[in-house]
Amino acid sequence: MKPIQFDYYAPTSVDEGLDKLTELGYDGKVLAGGQSLIAAMNFRMARPAALVDLNRIPELAYIKPTDDGGLAIGTMTRVRRVEQDAEVAKRFPLLREVAQFIGHAQVRTRGTFGGAIAHADPAGQLPAISMAMNANLLVCSKTGERWVNATDFIFGPFMTVLEPQEMLAEVVLPPNPPRTGSVYKQVSRQKGGYAQAAVIAIMTLDEAGACQNVRLVMMSVGETPIVSEKAVEILVGQKPSEQAFKAVAEAVVTGEIDPATDLHATADYRRQLVRVLVVRALTEACERASKGG
């Protein structure tokens, strides 16, 4: 199918873009890489009256190291660039690891880092990653800007706190403390296809080898990515152990996720996957953390 008729604007600066978004209000929709939005429009699941295309605003594409050891990534930075950037690989090896699971090379070459987060697809890797990495998101509008934590940014499938006149401008990833290990695990029917279930684990160990902090996020098993509270409850302050990881997996499966049955897998199978992937992800994250991250 083809999209319904829509107006198209291609601002060349952030100010111009924000002006246009303010003018359009609920009729306007930001176009970033278009890897999800255009398909949704072709299927007529999305019917924006007007698109504001950010692709001609070069100032929105960048990867800048921050002084504290983190990174600031401009919203229009292509996923492929994030995947291949040496500084990203050094500071956040997880991003390179996860990128290979995002669609195919063509999708990543076009798709953007910020666009994927703002799209908030519950089956998308980057919204879940932004939550796991505790990202801070810079949201701009004509009248000002605000910072939103990724966990507060997404509140439902394809739903974020972005107002129509706002755009996501920058994603700031805080640095990993020393002795942090991170891992992404997924099972899908087809490489580059949607995950049937996926798990992200980021674990920081203290000097004594106990778990200082853990972020465990499940994906494709609920309406949004799910940040586990049980993992924190069970692991923080404790020496990591296989038994503890299994306890986390069981607590997550029984209390925190709500997978659905679809054509590709039953809810029960997805629970089983989470059970296995949580233990694998925590184990590997812990190993990496103990090697220094």
Added chain:
Amino acid sequence: MGAIGKSIKRVDALGKVTGNALFPGDINKPNQTYAKILFSNVPHARIIKIDASEAEAMPGVVAVLTAADVPVNEYGLNNMDQPVLCGPGAVKPYTDRVRFIGDQIAVIVAESEAIATRARDLIKIDYEMLPVVTDPLDAMKPDAILLHPDKGSNTFGHYLIRKGDVSNAFKQADVIIEAEYRTPAQEHVFLQPEAGIAYIDEEGRVTVEASGQWVHEDQHQIAHALNLPLEQVRVIYPAIGGAFGGREDISIQIALALAAMRLHERGIERPVKIIWSREESIIGHHKRHPYIIRSKWGATREGKVIAAENELIADGGAYYYTSTKVLGNATLMCTGPYEIPNVHVDSYAVYTNNIPNGAFRGFGGPQGAFAAEMQMDKLAEALRMDPVEIRMKNILHTGSLLSVGTPIPGQVNLEEVLRQCALKAGWHETPSGWQLKASMKNQGDDGSKRRGIGIGVAFKNIGFSFGYQENCTAEIELHGDAEIDQVILKHAGAEVGQGAHTVFIQMAAEALDVPIDKISLIASDTAVTGNSGSVSASRMTFMAGNAIRGAAALALEKWQNEERPTVATYTYLAPKTTPYDPHTGRSEPNVAYGYVAEAAEVLVDVETGELKITKVICADDVGKAISPNLVKGQIEGAVVQALGYTTIENFIQKDGYTLTKNLSTYVIPTVLDVPDEVESIILEFPEERGPWGARGMAEMPVLPLAPAICAAVKQATGVWFDEFPLTPERILTGIGEFEN
């Protein structure tokens, strides 16, 4: 000389990589109209009334055609049991019924596709819903609702084989294996969904340019439905975006031709164009048949299979299509490439309200081979015998009697094909027989990952079977004075991506002893080319080669006699075959065969059920590789398609409705899902009936891969899977790690 046996640049390569090649959807003509087809969207119903008045009144609508507009409202490749358009108003009884969701009801012709689509949605159908039957076992019951009441039964095909005495032989057997196998449907997913354009050509012929596999058969079916003399219908194939059997049957061709003819009759001289979406393609054309195969085989302690009893039930879907032909092949191949003295087979094709099932690369072979190879592996296990060893003990040799009681034609090199595959895959021959090397028996110690290896072997017919007089026509023109300056080869054979046209030119160059660049090809146009038969049954290299060789010999003879220009036409008639005897199944089924052995290495994650095919080794006796690169391409392509069939693809229909209507739900392997390594072993044992010894080969690698993978998964997990696709969930459930 020397034009064959080497990999020349494909003659269609430049056009396809530059985008200059025109596929049906790319063809536009001045003043064209656009068509949409209204599908029934219900699996079983009688149409009481069609109200198209609103659609007809819509501005921009040129015509709305329904059943009453079809001169002879029936078509079908092997049996004309399908209405062109379902609905009241036709003379033939029961054409007012729809029997699957893709049955066509109306053709809407409009100024744009958008208008045609909107008009289609304004057509009101008054249905009387009928009970839906989707399980062939239910459809076979005496009280089942009949899809075609005039036929008296839903079972529309039955073959049997009675060789020797199985019940007595089972008494002699030291081991007996019984199992029920289920193979799934498969969608072709050719790159280019159905599309075409129809118009009245300069000589007044109703002309259809669309994709297909056999221009003359399309022409025949169109002419029949339109009640036109054959010569008043012309079918032309432009570039074709894949076929795999999925274009054997009619999809849009008759609807388009009907529209062009009716517009012309109304004084509207405008071409009609249609492009199906992927969803329309998936609903609108047939699938590979799901089969239920019940097997009981017995062997002696020494590993000699002495009895094989099989019952096959094929879900034919709503219409006949090629079901009985597919069934004929499956009936022959369900006992594998083995010489078994006592064979008892019954096979049935059954109507259901599922999407019709029909031709798909392998054509009954993969289903039959799955049961046969699984049975061999289980017998080997029960006898503590190596799977290669048991196959070697039973394999067909030159002169062996087939299950149908006649010797297999030609030289049979199966033992060598299997030997080469087995050696490459990790087997070796010891004084006590074939053994898998100890290092390959290890399941591995990589945590939850288990390794396994399996092997399978198969034979595949070349050409149409069971009494069909195989034929193929080629025409050659020689131009020049003292020397041949230019050769024009006219041949109807379809280039569906397999490289047929390149091979035709190589064979013509070889036969005429002229350089390849002197030959130009005019192809696939019923107005110009003689009947070639279909590109199916792995037959085109074999049949076209023989036709081209014959035409070349005639042309050279005329050239010697100074005819300028020379025109020579030759129709190759293959040696005769015979149909199944209705009481014993005895027959001489096929002209020739190709032989294949395939080994698969897998890695199974026993905690998640994930299955990775790490390596496939495929040994194929192709007789003569006219173009080795194209042969390799066919092997690798077939391996990927068979891998999808076995592991990833999962076509789901529920109560007659298709749930996997697009490529996000019907998932197929991408380049990232192919095995790490596919090793093609191209063997050239000449087939005496083939041109330069060539057999056909494009289907056979599909046959043994599913059972080879299942055997590998068995080695890795200890569990037999008698049903596929091997989705992670099925594997995990099967190995008992998880209860669903």
